Amino acid sequence: MDNVIPLNDDLDPSIGAALGRAYRTEVDVELAAQHLWTIECAARRRADQGRRQRGRLRQTAVAAISGVMMLSSSGAAVAASNQSIPGDVLYSVKRSAERAQLLLSSSAASDARLHLSFAQRRVHEATRLASTRPDEAVRLLDEAVAQFQTAEQVGGHEFAPVVAAVRVEVVERLPVIAEASGVDMTAAVEQLTAQPTPADVVAASPSPSATASPPLLVAAPTDADTSTTDTTDTASETASPTDVTTSETPAATATPTATPTASPTTEPSTAPSRGSTTRVDAPSAPGSAAEFDDVERPERRPDPEPEPEAAPEPAPEPTPEPSEAPSAPQRGVGPAHRWQGDGTAPDEAPSA
Amino acid sequence: MELFADEVAEGVKAGDPDAVGAVYVVLANRLLGYLAARVRDRATAEDLLEATFVELLEKGHTIRGGAAAIKVWLFRAAHFNALDHLRRDRRHGEDLRDDLSLLTVADEALGPEDLAIADDESRRVRAAMQHLSDDQRQVLLLRYVAGLSAPEVAAILGKSDGAVRSLQHRGERALGRLLVAETEANPGEPASLPGTRASTDYRVG
Numbered sequence: 001m002d003n004v005i006p007l008n009d010d011l012d013p014s015i016g017a018a019l020g021r022a023y024r025t026e027v028d029v030e031l032a033a034q035h036l037w038t039i040e041c042a043a044r045r046r047a048d049q050g051r052r053q054r055g056r057l058r059q060t061a062v063a064a065i066s067g068v069m070m071l072s073s074s075g076a077a078v079a080a081s082n083q084s085i086p087g088d089v090l091y092s093v094k095r096s097a098e099r100a101q102l103l104l105s106s107s108a109a110s111d112a113r114l115h116l117s118f119a120q121r122r123v124h125e126a127t128r129l130a131s132t133r134p135d136e137a138v139r140l141l142d143e144a145v146a147q148f149q150t151a152e153q154v155g156g157h158e159f160a161p162v163v164a165a166v167r168v169e170v171v172e173r174l175p176v177i178a179e180a181s182g183v184d185m186t187a188a189v190e191q192l193t194a195q196p197t198p199a200d201v202v203a204a205s206p207s208p209s210a211t212a213s214p215p216l217l218v219a220a221p222t223d224a225d226t227s228t229t230d231t232t233d234t235a236s237e238t239a240s241p242t243d244v245t246t247s248e249t250p251a252a253t254a255t256p257t258a259t260p261t262a263s264p265t266t267e268p269s270t271a272p273s274r275g276s277t278t279r280v281d282a283p284s285a286p287g288s289a290a291e292f293d294d295v296e297r298p299e300r301r302p303d304p305e306p307e308p309e310a311a312p313e314p315a316p317e318p319t320p321e322p323s324e325a326p327s328a329p330q331r332g333v334g335p336a337h338r339w340q341g342d343g344t345a346p347d348e349a350p351s352a
Numbered sequence: 353m354e355l356f357a358d359e360v361a362e363g364v365k366a367g368d369p370d371a372v373g374a375v376y377v378v379l380a381n382r383l384l385g386y387l388a389a390r391v392r393d394r395a396t397a398e399d400l401l402e403a404t405f406v407e408l409l410e411k412g413h414t415i416r417g418g419a420a421a422i423k424v425w426l427f428r429a430a431h432f433n434a435l436d437h438l439r440r441d442r443r444h445g446e447d448l449r450d451d452l453s454l455l456t457v458a459d460e461a462l463g464p465e466d467l468a469i470a471d472d473e474s475r476r477v478r479a480a481m482q483h484l485s486d487d488q489r490q491v492l493l494l495r496y497v498a499g500l501s502a503p504e505v506a507a508i509l510g511k512s513d514g515a516v517r518s519l520q521h522r523g524e525r526a527l528g529r530l531l532v533a534e535t536e537a538n539p540g541e542p543a544s545l546p547g548t549r550a551s552t553d554y555r556v557g
Contacts (some may be wrong), residue, residue, distance in 0.1 A: 010517070011495065015524050018531070019496040021470065022477035025385040025394075027401075032380060035402045036373050042406045043369035 085125045086136055094121075112155025116166055119147035123170050127177055134181030141177070141188045144170065148192065167192050355379070355419045364412040364422055372409045375422060380405075383430050386498045389481075390434035390490075391441075400433045420504075427498050428508040431490070480530035488523030491516055 027035075078097045081090035098118055105111045122144035126137040148170075152163050171192050178185035355378050363371025380401065387404075388397035407429050408422070415425050481489055487509075494505040506516045 010520075012524055015492075015527060016496050018473070018477050018527075019481075019492065022474040022481070023385045023389040023493070023497045025381060025388055025397075027380040027384050031398060032376070035380070035405060036376060038402055039372050039376070039405055039409055040369045042409050043367065043372075046367065046410065 085128050086140070087133075108154050108156065109159065112151045112159045112163075115147045115151035115154060116163060119144040119151065120166060120170070122147060123173060123177075127173060127180075130177040130180035130183075134183045137177060137181050138183055138188075141174075141185070145188065145191050355423060358418055361418045361422055364408065365415055367409060367412055369409060372405060372412070375408070375426070376405055379423065379426060382498055383426060386427065386493055387430050387434055389478075389493045389497050390431070391437050392478075396437060400430065400437065404429045404433055424500065424504045424507060427494065427500060427504075431494070431508055476534055477527075477531065480527055480534065483530055484523050484526055488519050488526065491519040492523045492527070495520055 078093060081088075081094035081097065084090040084094050098114070098121075101114050102111065105114055122140045126140040126144070129140065130137045148163060148167060152160060155163060171189060174185045174189050174192070177183075356374055360371045360374045364375060383404065384397055384401050387400045388394055391397055391400065404426060408426060412422070412425075415421055481492070484492070490509065491505060494500050494508060495502070500508070502513055502516050502520070505511075506513045509516065511519075
């Protein structure tokens with residue numbers, strides 16, 4: 001190496017030339033555009049994840065659920081799912097609809113009502129599953145208890161009587177479930193009875209939404225958040241107390257909620273007693289497409305995800321692609337530009 | 353000589369895709385060349401190039417330093433990505449495959465004959481490189497193709513500066529010997545390395 005003049009750092013120029021030639025490559029414009037686009041999309045995904053972690057669950061979750069709704073024909077599927085139980089194909093739609101309702105709920109009172117109605121649903125499901133899948137039934141009851149507690153917390157003092165009324169209902173059903181499943185329901189009974197007793201309920205001053213009669217009246221709205229619903233709801237509100245007392249049956253057979261379905265528009269499904277289950281839900285319940293429309297129109301919301309999903313595919317032509325991508329490609333990408341690639345900046349220095 | 357501005361370096365560390373793009377513009381060719389030399393397959397090299405830059409986007413916040421540190425980081429990531437690929441792809445007709453013939457960029461100054469000769473030369477050089485030990489080859493590629501300094505190479509390979517220089521010199525000598533032997537075996541061919549001194553220079557050590 002004595003005759004070799006080092007370029008820098010004792011590099012042999014002839015070897016440098018040989019290796020440079022042997023391995024010299026250039027990234028063509030198309031490849032660069034593709035890679036830069038991938039980088040951009042990766043950055044967007046990270047930004048989305050960050051937002052989610054910072055608690056902006058509402059936006060993305062609603063969007064995702066809206067997507068589910070769209071795919072599952074929206075209101076019809078939701079309505080059809082109302083009678084489903086774990087194991088049914090539509091059960092996931094049912095639960096998704098519940099989550100959607102919670103997200104769309106705009107007040108603590110409607111939240112509380114929703115949680116209460118979900119608790120009831122869990123109890124119904126547990127009843128239906130008690131004999132065939134007792135473990136599942138117990139799990140559902142646990143969920144119901146949790147929902148009750150949430151309803152109480154969220155609903156506050158005013159809502160306590162309503163919750164208590166429903167609680168009594170549920171407790172009455174527990175022996176049925178226990179018998180059918182062979183599972184000891186003592187714990188569940190204790191948990192559910194550890195709250196205001198029926199005596200308190202009776203003593204409580206009856207507001208329109210909390211009649212003294214045990215059967216549930218969650219359907220009756222007191223808040224304005226359901227003001228968008230039509231007058232049929234108010235009609236049923238006044239109708240329900242009387243109807244309830246007449247159609248109330250012992251817990252053994254009928255569902256605890258016997259509110260008739262006043263508005264025909266909200267009843268897409270089967271037997272009246274079953275149908276009343278949906279009516280029991282808050283007026284903003286997804287019992288039907290019509291009601292869903294009243295609350296909001298999540299199914300109208302466009303799917304926000306198309307762009308990032310389409311990102312990994314490279315654009316066929318390099319020219320339109322860089323214009324969509326961020327400014328990075330414009331720094332050097334374009335038919336007129338060639339990379340220097342050997343460590344020096346391209347002709348137009350990066351403007352970053 | 354700074355490869356790119358401090359603001360770009362800061363942007364990279366902040367995970368700004370535009371800043372990462374700016375680094376891409378500057379270093380993609382060199383990285384692709386290095387990756388192609390390591391994995392000896394252009395398509396794979398391109399995929400690894402993309403993956404390496406996405407890694408930079410995601411992990412750039414861990415880098416301490418400026419443009420130089422980012423460059424070293426990139427080549428280190430490329431080095432290990434290539435290593436992972438080679439380990440998975442063991443003995444995949446390594447000796448036979450030379451897709452890199454498509455890799456070389458035509459020097460516009462050369463006529464068609466010279467181009468063919470240059471292609472031929474390049475193929476021989478690459479073949480000769482494969483006869484070096486892994487360590488020697490890696491050092492030569494990082495020093496010559498990637499353009500990193502000896503300390504930077506040492507940092508990437510986890511070796512001492514002395515070890516890197518030693519590997520480099522031995523690799524250079526071995527390469528020289530191989531190419532001379534090639535030339536002598538093919539007397540009709542022109543000088544083994546275009547633009548070099550007489551091949552006798554390589555009979556060193």
